[in-house]
Amino acid sequence: MTNDIKKWFLKVVKTLGGFVVVLIIWQFVHSLSLLEPTLFPSPKRTFETLFNIIAAGNILLDLSVTIIRMLAGLGLAVIFGVIFGLSIGLIKPLYESAEGVIDFFRSIPVTTLYPIFVLLFGIGHSSKIAMVFWASFFVIALNTAYGVIQSTKVRRKVAKLYGASNIQIFKWITFFDALPQTLIGIRVAISFSLIVEILCEMFMGSEYGIGQRITESFTTYAIPELYALILLSGILGFSFNRLFVVFEKKLVPWVGKL
Amino acid sequence: MKTAQSIITICLLITLLISCNQQKKQNTVTFATSKNMWCGLGLIAYDKGYFKEEGLDAKISYLESGRYCLDALVSNSTDFATIVEVNISYFGFTGNKSVIDIASLVSSTSSGIIALKSRGINKPEDLKGKKLAFCPGTTSDIFANRFIEKHGIKATEVNLQKIQPLAISSAVISGSVDAASTWDPHIFNISKTLGEDAIVFRDPDAYTGYLTLAVRKDWAYANNETVISFLKALKKADLFAKAHKEEAQLIVSKMINLDIDVVKATWDLHNMELKLDKAEMLKAVNSQGIWINQTMEEYTDKAIPNYSEYFDSKFLDELNSSK
Numbered sequence: 001m002t003n004d005i006k007k008w009f010l011k012v013v014k015t016l017g018g019f020v021v022v023l024i025i026w027q028f029v030h031s032l033s034l035l036e037p038t039l040f041p042s043p044k045r046t047f048e049t050l051f052n053i054i055a056a057g058n059i060l061l062d063l064s065v066t067i068i069r070m071l072a073g074l075g076l077a078v079i080f081g082v083i084f085g086l087s088i089g090l091i092k093p094l095y096e097s098a099e100g101v102i103d104f105f106r107s108i109p110v111t112t113l114y115p116i117f118v119l120l121f122g123i124g125h126s127s128k129i130a131m132v133f134w135a136s137f138f139v140i141a142l143n144t145a146y147g148v149i150q151s152t153k154v155r156r157k158v159a160k161l162y163g164a165s166n167i168q169i170f171k172w173i174t175f176f177d178a179l180p181q182t183l184i185g186i187r188v189a190i191s192f193s194l195i196v197e198i199l200c201e202m203f204m205g206s207e208y209g210i211g212q213r214i215t216e217s218f219t220t221y222a223i224p225e226l227y228a229l230i231l232l233s234g235i236l237g238f239s240f241n242r243l244f245v246v247f248e249k250k251l252v253p254w255v256g257k258l
Numbered sequence: 259m260k261t262a263q264s265i266i267t268i269c270l271l272i273t274l275l276i277s278c279n280q281q282k283k284q285n286t287v288t289f290a291t292s293k294n295m296w297c298g299l300g301l302i303a304y305d306k307g308y309f310k311e312e313g314l315d316a317k318i319s320y321l322e323s324g325r326y327c328l329d330a331l332v333s334n335s336t337d338f339a340t341i342v343e344v345n346i347s348y349f350g351f352t353g354n355k356s357v358i359d360i361a362s363l364v365s366s367t368s369s370g371i372i373a374l375k376s377r378g379i380n381k382p383e384d385l386k387g388k389k390l391a392f393c394p395g396t397t398s399d400i401f402a403n404r405f406i407e408k409h410g411i412k413a414t415e416v417n418l419q420k421i422q423p424l425a426i427s428s429a430v431i432s433g434s435v436d437a438a439s440t441w442d443p444h445i446f447n448i449s450k451t452l453g454e455d456a457i458v459f460r461d462p463d464a465y466t467g468y469l470t471l472a473v474r475k476d477w478a479y480a481n482n483e484t485v486i487s488f489l490k491a492l493k494k495a496d497l498f499a500k501a502h503k504e505e506a507q508l509i510v511s512k513m514i515n516l517d518i519d520v521v522k523a524t525w526d527l528h529n530m531e532l533k534l535d536k537a538e539m540l541k542a543v544n545s546q547g548i549w550i551n552q553t554m555e556e557y558t559d560k561a562i563p564n565y566s567e568y569f570d571s572k573f574l575d576e577l578n579s580s581k
């Protein structure tokens with residue numbers, strides 16, 4: 001029992017240790033006025049402001065708008081990215097002809113394409129969802145395709161010997177072989193999608209959203225709010241990532257064990 | 259023990275990096291400004307070599323807006339910065355009094371609302387019920403609010419859309435909004451693209467913007483001669499722009515990489531003159547301070563700053579008396 005508590009305590013220390021170090025450095029920089037205090041609030045002031053923002057409640061609307069748009073773009077990217085990735089992974093000539101095009105388009109920073117997205121989808125939700133989709137689609141599609149390509153040939157051959165049909169092989173072997181790599185793609189896409197959503201709000205503007213609130217705080221010199229909102233967006237990204245890791249472990253429990 | 263050593267090493271490295279960043283060479287002045295027509299005088303002074311003539315090695319840093327220039331100044335990353343008066347209106351609320359405006363470089367009436375006639379907008383009153391885009395916290399925000407109020411329209415009677423400057427042109431041209439409160443060259447470029455469908459409402463009485471020259475107070479008082487030399491260079495640019503309008507337009511066009519036709523078409527909306535009318539400036543920032551206090555949640559419980567502490571005509575007076 002004592003050992004369990006010890007282990008648990010060590011795990012907590014290890015997990016929180018990095019955050020504590022960051023907080024110490026932050027406080028150190030602030031206390032010594034290494035950065036202009038007007039433009040760089042203390043951790044205490046920032047956390048107080050964050051608490052006040054959350055307590056006031058109106059941030060919930062901004063949070064929900066950001067999250068909904070992000071999930072809408074990501075969700076579409078998962079659906080189309082996985083289907084497209086599986087298709088090009090299964091059909092080698094298709095993969096060879098699509099690889100260059102995908103690599104080209106995914107190399108273009110999506111934020112530079114905002115004028116096209118605004119022209120095509122206007123300034124409402126659609127353009128932001130479309131940009132999140134664009135940023136996430138390629139990374140999911142490519143990872144899914146890699147997953148299919150890397151899937152074990154031996155298992156497929158054995159299944160064939162036992163008389164499995166192509167659909168059965170795909171459904172029960174190739175898909176599951178490709179799943180871990182697909183999930184890696186989705187995990188990367190989650191980070192991308194939040195970054196792109198917040199950037200879109202900052203670049204293009206939005207009635208509500210964390211990015212919009214960050215830009216407004218910056219423009220209007222509401223500095224503690226600015227840092228509190230940056231912190232909040234970090235917490236949001238971190239939470240999504242952690243949640244997905246838990247989901248990933250449940251979905252592909254065999255990864256790392258075989 | 260190792261962790262403690264690592265923390266101390268990281269902290270020392272940060273201290274070292276920051277202090278290195280803040281060291282400057284002598285005889286060199288840094289000048290943070292933006293690539294737009296408002297900043298014309300500084301750009302002309304640089305291009306014509308007036309800073310060098312005054313014994314200054316001016317290093318220009320181009321930043322996106324006055325807001326970034328002010329940050330650069332406050333954080334000791336630059337000696338001089340061009341900022342708009344709205345920046346001071348907001349900055350005053352922080353309580354930081356390290357910055358002073360020592361001159362205004364331009365008064366501009368380039369703000370305006372560009373609207374689509376095809377959406378039934380032919381006069382200001384037609385904006386009622388329409389989708390009007392604006393950039394929160396900027397001159398566009400102030401102009402839009404004052405303009406609609408002047409024409410008897412309440413803010414609640416307009417569908418106000420928050421949008422950032424980068425997306426304004428696309429939003430109006432694509433018809434995502436019916437109108438937008440913005441400034442030149444956006445207005446000129448959008449008008450050119452839309453042709454007959456565009457209508458522009460300008461109103462200098464509703465809002466006139468100012469670009470000012472800001473410095474850190476302690477630095478300026480400790481480097482009086484440098485500041486005077488800098489102002490002398492700007493004065494030369496002022497005289498040059500007045501005497502050689504076309505050449506000045508060409509320089510600005512080249513420096514900010516903006517089509518000469520756009521520069522010529524919008525030149526007269528920018529009254530470039532080195533001066534400091536303290537009463538005029540105070541009137542502008544005070545009224546904005548009141549507006550901020552009344553309309554923005556974060557500032558409703560804060561007192562209106564004493565803006566007179568942010569304007570100092572000492573240097574310009576010295577320059578004028580030294581002639």
